[in-house]
Structures are given as C-alpha cells and as structure tokens.
Amino acid sequence: MTATGMGLSLLGGMGLLLYGISLMSEGLQKIAGHKLRRALGKVADRPLMGVVVGALITILFQSSTATTVILVGLASAAVITLRQCLPVILGADIGTTVTAQLIALRVTEISLPIVAVGASIVFFTKRDRYRRVGQAILGFGLLFLGLKIMAEAMAPLKESVFFREALLHVADRPLLAIVVASIFTFLVHSSAAAVGIIIVLASQGLIDALAAFYFILGANVGTSFTALLASIGSSREAQRVAMAHFLAKLGGTCLVFPLAVPFVSWLTKISSSPSFQVANAHTFFNLFITAVFFPLRNYGVLVLERFLPEKKRPEFEPKYLSEALLDTPSLALGLAYREVTRISAKVLRMYLDVGRALRTSSMAVAEDIMHQEHVIDHLVPKTTAYLTQLLRRPLHRDEFRRGIGLIHVLNDLELVSDILGNRLGVLLQDKIRENIQFSPTGEEELDIMYQEVSIMVRLTHKALVRSDYCLAEQAAGLYPRILKLERGFRTTHIHRLREGIKESELSSRLHLELLNAYLRVSEHMRNIALAVAEEIAEPRVCPAMPPPEAVLAEEPEAEARLEAL
Structure with missing residues (x-):
C-alpha cells in the first residue's frame, strides 16, 4: 500500500x-x-x-x-x-x-x-x-x-x-x-x-x-x-x-x-x-x-x-435554556417547556399584582407590573427562537407537536403581558395618581370579573405546568361565562351612567377599559388552554371534575408559590 x-x-x-x-x-x-x-x-x-x-x-x-x-x-x-x-x-x-x-x-x-x-x-x-x-x-x-x-x-x-x-x-x-x-x-x-x-x-x-x-x-x-x-x-x-x-x-x-x-x-x-x-x-x-x-x-x-462563587443571572435572560443541549432534542424540549411555564408564572403574578394594585393603590406595584412586561418582552423572543432551532432537529412526531404548542402558548402569553403591562399598568397609575373611585356597585362588579378571570388564569397555568388535558379543557370552558359577565356588567355600567351616578361618570373610561382588558386576558387564556389540550397534553377521557375553585384549593396560595421566582 x-x-x-x-x-x-x-x-x-x-x-x-x-x-x-x-x-x-x-x-x-x-x-x-x-x-x-x-x-x-x-x-x-x-x-x-x-x-x-x-x-x-x-x-x-x-x-x-x-x-x-x-x-x-x-x-x-x-x-x-x-x-x-x-x-x-x-x-x-x-x-x-x-x-x-x-x-x-x-x-x-x-x-x-x-x-x-x-x-x-x-x-x-x-x-x-x-x-x-x-x-x-x-x-x-x-x-x-x-x-x-x-x-x-x-x-x-x-x-x-x-x-x-x-x-x-x-x-x-x-x-x-x-x-x-x-x-x-x-x-x-x-x-x-x-x-x-x-x-x-x-x-x-x-x-x-x-x-x-x-x-x-x-x-x-x-x-x-x-x-x-x-x-x-x-x-x-x-x-x-x-x-x-x-x-x-x-x-x-x-x-x-x-x-x-x-x-x-x-x-x-x-x-x-x-x-x-x-x-x-x-x-x-x-x-x-x-x-x-x-x-x-x-x-x-x-x-x-x-x-467558583455564584454570579447573578441577568433578569432578562432565560433561566432554563441551554444551547449546548440542542443536539439532545428530548432534553432541550424539556428545558424549553420549563422556561415556558416560568414565563406563564410571571404572567400569572402580573395578573395577581393587578388585583393588589387595585386593592392597595400602590404605585410601586403598578410600576412592577410594567417592569415585568419588559422582562417578558425579552424572554419570549429568546424562548421562541430556541424552540424554532429545536424544531429543526430530529424529533419524534409527538415532540414536534409539543414544540409547536409551546410556541403558540408563548405567543398568547406575550399578548397577555402586553395587556397587563402596557394597558393596565398605565391605567392603574392614572387611577392612583388621580385618586379615581368606582361606585360601590361598579367596584363589586369589577371585583367579580377580576376573580372569575383569576380562576381561569390560575387554572390555565396549572394545566400548563402539569400538562393536564382535563384541567385545560376545564379552563377553556370558563370563557363563555366570563364573556356573558362582561356583557352584563358593561350594560349595568351604562345604566348607572344614564342615572347620573357621579362615581360612574368619573371612572367610566377606566371601568370599561378594565372590563375589556379582563375579557381579552380570558380570550388568550382560552387559546393557551386549547393549545395545552390539543398540542401539549395527551388526550384522555376526563372524569367528572370538581369546580375550578376546588381544584385550585388543592395547592397553597398562588402568591406564596410565585415568590420562588
């Protein structure tokens, strides 16, 4: 040779x-x-x-x-x-x-x-x-x-x-x-x-x-x-x-x-x-x-x-994504899933902070909501880009479907954060700065609407974290009731305006914006729940489910759980 x-x-x-x-x-x-x-x-x-x-x-x-x-x-x-x-x-x-x-x-x-x-x-x-x-x-x-x-x-x-x-x-x-x-x-x-x-x-x-x-x-x-x-x-x-x-x-x-x-x-x-x-x-x-x-x-x-002492992780950087694991698609998909659930938890916390800001008239809470929206604006594109790279790798058909579902979830999470930060954050600051007060009936209606959407947001987040088909179906099923409430409360507010109730007149713009924001949040939550049910979770026959309030009561308060973030 x-x-x-x-x-x-x-x-x-x-x-x-x-x-x-x-x-x-x-x-x-x-x-x-x-x-x-x-x-x-x-x-x-x-x-x-x-x-x-x-x-x-x-x-x-x-x-x-x-x-x-x-x-x-x-x-x-x-x-x-x-x-x-x-x-x-x-x-x-x-x-x-x-x-x-x-x-x-x-x-x-x-x-x-x-x-x-x-x-x-x-x-x-x-x-x-x-x-x-x-x-x-x-x-x-x-x-x-x-x-x-x-x-x-x-x-x-x-x-x-x-x-x-x-x-x-x-x-x-x-x-x-x-x-x-x-x-x-x-x-x-x-x-x-x-x-x-x-x-x-x-x-x-x-x-x-x-x-x-x-x-x-x-x-x-x-x-x-x-x-x-x-x-x-x-x-x-x-x-x-x-x-x-x-x-x-x-x-x-x-x-x-x-x-x-x-x-x-x-x-x-x-x-x-x-x-x-x-x-x-x-x-x-x-x-x-x-x-x-x-x-x-x-x-x-x-x-x-x-x-090698610990160094602080930048707030605007994903916590769970690793470029080194893209060549191991199954593991990388698991990391992307964890990052998406982390972003979902941040959105849930933003929504809960809206309630805190309304109850306490805290300007700091309102400003934090707007700050978290900026954080999510950085996290979502990076996570989406990671998933896009991942989808080019050899994946099992079910894993590919799951990856597509996570991208759909990310899109709706970003839209919800935009509603909470860009719109509600500004409205809350105006309310606190100008000391706008709702009428007693109007405040009660807004609280009912907030609580109903809160149940939907928390249930959707829980369905995503657990990748639970039945919880996702239950969360999506809450939308018709929220839509009906929004229409009813909008009508009663207009009746109060016709009656000349002073608080309703002064707070009318804020009142209607809040109702609209809550409805839009519920629409995107429905989309997320459907993505979980159709693309992320495995379909199965669902037993008779307890009321959403009972499902959420199985765990500690959401605020306490989110402190770990």
Whole structure:
C-alpha cells in the first residue's frame, strides 16, 4: 500500500468511526432520549443511582464527553445541581469503557454483517421505531468497520522505521504522550474514538503496554476539555460541573502516574492480549477514579463552590435554556417547556399584582407590573427562537407537536403581558395618581370579573405546568361565562351612567377599559388552554371534575408559590 493510499484509508476509517458514533448516538437518542430527563430526575437523592444513570447515558451516547456536555447544559439551566452531577460524571467515566472492551473482543471482525443488518432495517422498514433501531445498529457497525479499516491501514506501519521512531520518541516521554493524547481526544471530541485508535496501535505492535497506558491517561484528561469549553459563559453551576470532571480526570492521572510501571506489569499478567491490556487499563483507571472521588464528592462540592462563587443571572435572560443541549432534542424540549411555564408564572403574578394594585393603590406595584412586561418582552423572543432551532432537529412526531404548542402558548402569553403591562399598568397609575373611585356597585362588579378571570388564569397555568388535558379543557370552558359577565356588567355600567351616578361618570373610561382588558386576558387564556389540550397534553377521557375553585384549593396560595421566582 502506498503512503497516499494508507493516509486515505486512515482518514476514511476515522471518518467512518466518528460517523458511526454520531449515527448510533442519534438512533439511540430517538429510541430512549425521552427517558433521559426522567432518569436524570431520579438521581437527586440517590448518588449510587447517579453512577448507574451516568454509565447508561454514556453507553447511549458512546462518549463521556457528550454526557458531561449534557450535564453542563442541565446545570446551566438550573435543572440539576453540582452535587447531583458528580455521581453521574463518575458513572459516565465507567460507561465510556464499554466500547473499549467491545473493541478488545474483536467485534470489528463482524462489523460488515452488523452494517448489513442495520442497513436492511433502515431501508426495508417503514415504521419509525424500527428505523431508529436500524440506525443505531448501522452506526454500531460503522464504528467498528472504521476501526477495522484503520487497523488494516496501520499494519504496514510496523515496517516503517520513521513511524516507529516517532512513536517511541513520544512513548519514551510519558508527559508528552499524555499531552499528545489529550489534544487528539479533544480534537475528535470522543474518548471512545481515541481509545479505539490506541487499541489498534497496541494490537499492531506499534506501541507497548506502558506507552499505551500513558496515551490512555491523556485520552481521559482530553475528554474533559470539551465540557470546559462548553461551560464558558454559562452559569457558575455549569462551570463547576465541567471543572469537577476535569479535576477528577487530572487528579486520577496524578495519583496513578507514579504507579504506572507496576500497574502495567499487573495488567500484562491478567491478559496477554495487547487489546485487552489497553481496554482493561481504561476500565480500571476509571473504576479507580470513581472509588477515590465518590466518597469525597461532598467535599469537592464545597471546594468548587468556594473557588467558583455564584454570579447573578441577568433578569432578562432565560433561566432554563441551554444551547449546548440542542443536539439532545428530548432534553432541550424539556428545558424549553420549563422556561415556558416560568414565563406563564410571571404572567400569572402580573395578573395577581393587578388585583393588589387595585386593592392597595400602590404605585410601586403598578410600576412592577410594567417592569415585568419588559422582562417578558425579552424572554419570549429568546424562548421562541430556541424552540424554532429545536424544531429543526430530529424529533419524534409527538415532540414536534409539543414544540409547536409551546410556541403558540408563548405567543398568547406575550399578548397577555402586553395587556397587563402596557394597558393596565398605565391605567392603574392614572387611577392612583388621580385618586379615581368606582361606585360601590361598579367596584363589586369589577371585583367579580377580576376573580372569575383569576380562576381561569390560575387554572390555565396549572394545566400548563402539569400538562393536564382535563384541567385545560376545564379552563377553556370558563370563557363563555366570563364573556356573558362582561356583557352584563358593561350594560349595568351604562345604566348607572344614564342615572347620573357621579362615581360612574368619573371612572367610566377606566371601568370599561378594565372590563375589556379582563375579557381579552380570558380570550388568550382560552387559546393557551386549547393549545395545552390539543398540542401539549395527551388526550384522555376526563372524569367528572370538581369546580375550578376546588381544584385550585388543592395547592397553597398562588402568591406564596410565585415568590420562588
């Protein structure tokens, strides 16, 4: 084989390897991606479960780098804390060793039949579920086919004096070997790919077991660089997560480095196969890291929190969105959903503040309503843009429908905030400044209207948060009564004007504007409730529902719940 042919084979094999990892990861995400968020949600108070979940997710993504980037994104979005992340990171380091063991088992020899099976499923089945399985199998086969091509291309290098001397030059300098392997792993963004190539070099006799171990240490350190870069500009919690992964890998390398020679000697006694020696070195190193740092995780959290103190999140920036997770659509959709419910809670709070401003004549409350409208004006476009990017990713049909529904909800939430801030905020300030008083009957009618719409707003928000079809249907069903009340109260107000009641004359414009604003709010709430029922929640048969007041009474007062925002 010529040098040109060898180079092309190496590049082609590398391309197949990386594409296979990407294809398999995408297929597995489509199969089980919607369960990732649920699995991560179970690790809050179960550290050992976190290790298991981390290993499983890494097997799913075929890269501990990808898992750590996901954790950085979730931490940045305040979905998971550093304390919860640490066991998952340690588990991810264990999960990434599975591919190395499969390579050592010479699965590469049956790569073509695996590709044939995967391709057959992809091209000859019409059901999406089976196509995803076929895609994962095809990616699995291409991964090992790429390694097989690279191994065959490297075989003649055993006779190359220059190549052997270059490798020996690096191998004889352990720190240089670690640095080179770290940089290479960072460039390919996959520790699995880097370890696979190290196994190929060892199996071809191009490097000995000790040199391979130094390369393995470098690959493990290099896999943490991507997460460090992903955390730049993120929240402090995300930066702590990335730093924890880097320090665990670097700390483990520093602890093992002085023991490299006896450790490798022990590995050669366990197995005479160079491939298994490398794979076992990778596995035992990561098991060692887990055993050392798992009991010390709480101290690690304290140290990282001290050296990376919290920074204030800008008020006009989304709290839960993470660009890093757009390549994991199921998780990104969950984050977008949380951001939408957060905006909905802000709108609910604005509406409740309208009632407070009317009761207390507080100018500060009226000004805060207008300020919150400006905040929502910034949050909605950013969340909509995030969802728009997300909808371009490969999503399940139900997830796509849910994303469209969230965009519809955002549009109506922004319109409600405009009504509350731009219109009612100004009217409330005028009322307080000019000390406008309603007639006793008019004030009672406005209060009834406010309370009816309040029930609808709170019930709609609750339906959105719970993604509850029946609550959404119940909330939408409140609109006809509110419409009837608005028409009736408008008529009675006109009757009072005909009777010449002074308070009604002085407050007429404000009175009618409030009635109109309440009605328009209820119209948009109906739209949101219908979007929840038709696009976000799963349709189901609804039992006989208690009155809305009883449903809302199941939870503490809304004002108290919203203080957490």
